[in-house]
Amino acid sequence: MRAGLPAGCRSLLLLLLAAPLSACAHSPSFFQAAGPVAAEQRDLFWIVTALLMLVVLPVFIGLPYVLWRFRQGNRQSDYRPTWDFSWKLEWLVWGVPVVVVAILGVVLWTTTHRLDPYKRLPGKSEVRVQAVALDWKWLFIYPDQHIATVNRLVIPVGRPVHIDLTSDTVMQSLMIPQLGGQIYAMAGMRTQLNLKADRPGSYFGENTQYNGKGFHKQNFETLAVPSAAFDAWAAQTAQGDRPLDRATYARLSQESVIARPISFSAVPAGMFDRIMRKYMYPEHKPVSGPAGDEAMQ
Amino acid sequence: MVHGAWFWLLGRIDLDSFAFVRAWREPSLDRLIAAGAAAMVVLGAIAAFAIITRMRKWRYLWENWFTSLDHKKIGILYIALSGVMLTRAVIEAVLMRMQQAVAVNQPGIVKPEHFGELFSTHGSIMIFFMAMPFLIGLINYVMPLQIGARDVAFPLLNSVSLWMTVGGAVLMMASLVIGKFSTGGWSGYPPYTEMAFNSGVGPDYWIWAVTLSSLGTMMTGINFAVTIYKSRAPGMHLFRMPLFCWTSLCVSILMIFAMPPLTVATALLALDRYLDFHFFTNDLGGNMMNYANLFWLFGHPEVYILILPAFGVYSEVISTFSSKRLYGYRSLVYATMAIAVLSFTVWLHHFFTMGQNADINAFFGVATMTIGIPTGVKVYDWILTMYRGRVRFTVPMLFSIAFIVTFVIGGMSGIMLAVPPLDYVVHNTLFLVAHFHNMLIPGLLYGMIAGYQFWFPKAFGFRLDERWGRIAFGCWVSGFYLAFMPLYVLGAMGMPRRMAGVFQSEYLPWLLVAAVGGFLVLAGLVALFVQLWVSIRRREEASVPVGDPWDARSLEWGIAAPPPEYNFAHIPDIETRDPFYAAKEHGTAYDPPRHYDDIEMPKNSKVGPLLGIAGAACAFGLVWYIWWLAAAAFVAIWGVVIARSFVRDIYKTIPAAEVAREHQRWLSQVAAARGIPRELETTPANQGLAEGAAA
């Protein structure tokens, strides 16, 4: 058994260091940050890990040492069955965690404020997106471009993206690990998320809050493209002939999994607010009938 | 939907409610698995019934166990219940691991809805019907013995709590056969669990099973707290209590304050579902954020309800098997109390991502980290207990050591999750799943297994097999690391929890490793059952009738194994911490008392089982809209309670002569036994008498 512990530690170290890092290199992980938010989160991960080592390493080193030295078979070791207290050690035992937690607390306080998802990111010509959580897909409305997409979020590289979220069904949670996240989307409420992409690419986005049998298929692609390409895409999408009208939205808001992303060429103004407000009062009178009825008025 | 007389009689039950009928109509793999599970429940029940009938044990079970108010028997029944439920939930876990390993770009073996049921029942069972019964059972058995009491303060209430919990567990089992369970997870978040989105029986099963269990637990909390405050032996000051009693006290206080939020959350959800209230609905002014607050106002203290008893076990085990006094006793007590108090100040960290402002998130983040301080203190104190001791690597000790190492890793990931910006990227992913399993498996299950191995000889008079214990240990520990370390990686790779299928091929290797780990954990569970079987067969050579197989320290080891119904022939006077160890050193551990007295003990009562049956029937009626059943059972519950309050003949007296006879028989066993050195404690030479104890 005594050999079991070091062996456990070895495999653990291997698991904790080498393999996972290479795994994260090929996956939608915040370790592969593609934007400033996720990059800070990644750095924070390592800072916290390093600080925690101050508390953890004494245990990993001290425990095997104590077990080996004070095993029953070792008659050379000091045996003091009534020794049960020492003020010096007490200071250490309480002091080390207190100091580490104090430092971590400062780190936590500052980073929580700096990385507040509601905080606008610096940069010019912000892109506004309104995300509506549906079963089992995401609707992204671009209010300034008057277009919308389903399951594909196109954003310009280098420009801040401000996302307003709500839900037209149960609670969901939007995350794009390589850019940052996540925040819940809830019916009748508006939450916010601010992200930015540093480099072009396709990033995996998802809902992380279980919402039924289609949950595992509720993924979307985040396409970060150069700023000019974004404007061109928006203009081209607006040229299409597929408006998001009342009937289309009613169909869309039914439970379903969408096989391929969809683009809508025109979206009525204020649609997001109407989806949100239909659950809120006193602006509106009671809703009867299926959800989504009033969204189009 | 069903109508008319059928509905009046059987509510919304129809043929398709039965798992067997569903599998008959569409024999897919998914439905056959469901029918197989249902068959296991039905056949298991029939087999148990047949065996008991054949062995003519009904009367024995009823009179000696089911109606018994003896805290020791109630404790054992709790743990037996926990074992059954653990088995089911581990099998479900393995099924989920298999599904995720197989369903990479493929449908897998179970359908998404079924997968949803699996993670919901797995979580609900593990928390409410495995962990809670296990720790309540252990406290029930050990705590009164450790404080020198004859029973808990309210023995009947204890039995009622047990049978309420059993009622809830029966409901969980019934959901395998009739109907479908919720897919809303163990936390049952609305609005997903509201009528608008889930109108079936699933969420109702969840609501009533959890409500039964939480009512039982609340009563248990009151019972334990009053026992510790009021029933301690003379001289057993609070600061002379073993640490396990301290953790029990803190846990009971947590139960008293943390169970009402759960009851309120489930009750309001039930009002929404049954009477069209609007607490958590999307429309008409409902607000699900209130549910999240209520649920986690229970949920976070609950984490410490689960973990603190194990901390108590480790304190006893490590001190005993290091042959040394517990280091920093007062420190450990204060740390325990600090954890208990702080546990009420951190619930919001379960939903940092709900859009609160940064000040609120940062406040709760810092509060959460603060819990790390007393927890860290405890870990250091345990290591310092081994320091300058003589450590014996018995099975309970092995689990304790594995706990320290593993728990520290879990604590690290916990601190990470406490940092809101880090939580944003790993919340709701497998990183979170890995984290809480990393806390609860070492911080609860290892502790409970260690306690089970440690106190088993006390409860049954013979030791558990050491070799199979070590095999189980190996499987549990390696299984844990293989099953959950990959989940950290997968979480960091962005894989959400509760995925019925996966479309990222790079997840596959990690999911495969985790599946292997799942099977190892199952092997660990099987090894525990084999250990029990082997030990029962060899109970003669492993018997320890004197009752102190581990040269242990607290009061419970100074009486026979198994202990008499009244625990102590004579309630001891306590003058120190570790009273039994001190008595052994003074050579007074086995001195006969000056005189024996009549002992008054509570008589058996049918009230507990009756309330359990009525409670389960009422809940079943509510789940299926069988209103007559629900109403009748509800009336029956209160009828039984009122009728009981008119019963006056509730005590029996055990005459002093009988106490003396029994005690002297044991003392002669002590005199005949040979004290053994600690090195020989795992050999047949161990009769439960430590070397030099009976000077």
Added chain:
Amino acid sequence: MSADEIKHAGLNLQHADPMTHEKAGAGIFGFWVFLMSDAVLFALLFATYGVMLRGTAGGPVPHEVYEMKSAFIETLILLASSFTFGLASLAMKYEHKQHQLQAWLGVTLLLGLLFIGWEFHDFASMAAKGEVPSRSGYLSAFFALVSTHLLHVTAGCIWAVVMIAKIRTFGLDARVKINVLRLGLFWHFLDIIWVGIFSVVYLQGLA
């Protein structure tokens, strides 16, 4: 008086009946603990009410819903019942006269029933105006809080009936006395909760 002699605070039999008092220790203390747990339950219902207050969904708002006169009368009834229960306790403690105890318990019970009836009347008139729990989150929270109190009062009334039956069956033995003490705690507790409801729900609803 040493600390050991104080078995429990509040209602007690200390001087009048030391024997029963001695036995009451765990039973009464346990009931206090239960009331603490119950108080948490009510605290959460109050908190929920506070959260849901704005969830009127375009429906009736507090000052339209509440009948202050009725609520005030209910308050007086319940306060009076607490007073009569106090008289019952005193009868038990000093007089040892069963019929006096029974009479005061009976009066308390009648006041309790009156309270229940009055509240049902309130609920009925609210329902007639369409003010039902399914109308809005705010009304849901109101009904949940007030009905939970009402259920407690109902339980208290049933308990009082059982109590009177027990006094008739067993006379004033130790268990009966302890049980009366517990019922007293319960009854006064409900009074306090109602005072909370009256001030938090009704009085603030005026604003």
